[in-house]
Amino acid sequence: MEQLFPPELLTQGRAEKIEYFEKCKVAHPKLGESYRSLSEAIESTKSGKVITLLGPTGVGKTTILQRLMNESVKTFDPAANPGQMPVVMVEAVKASGDFKWKDYYIRLLAELY
Numbered sequence: 001m002e003q004l005f006p007p008e009l010l011t012q013g014r015a016e017k018i019e020y021f022e023k024c025k026v027a028h029p030k031l032g033e034s035y036r037s038l039s040e041a042i043e044s045t046k047s048g049k050v051i052t053l054l055g056p057t058g059v060g061k062t063t064i065l066q067r068l069m070n071e072s073v074k075t076f077d078p079a080a081n082p083g084q085m086p087v088v089m090v091e092a093v094k095a096s097g098d099f100k101w102k103d104y105y106i107r108l109l110a111e112l113y
Contacts, residue, residue: 031060035067042068065089088112 009020028034041051055061065087072086090108092099 025063027063028060031064034060035064038064038068039071062091085112 069087076086088111
């Protein structure tokens with residue numbers, strides 16, 4: 001059977017074990033498929049279009065977007081695309097009460113600047 005954690009973890013204390021597993025991430029079975037679908041959507045979308053990735057907490061939206069951002073930055077040529085940005089990521093802050101669209105747009109504009 002494949003061991004999915006470092007063997008030395010077995011000899012460490014409770015606090016170290018808890019810290020290790022709190023940092024663990026397990027990929028959802030559909031994560032790769034979702035990444036490919038989003039990549040294809042971006043590649044086939046005309047300039048100026050907006051693609052939104054939505055889903056419940058903990059399903060991998062941020063993971064997919066971070067991976068996409070890393071790949072996009074590697075292949076993006078700013079000299080060939082002046083004034084363009086390959087990816088912009090803005091997370092909606094958890095609101096207590098009504099969602100504040102003004103705050104969201106201020107964060108979006110800050111990322112675009």
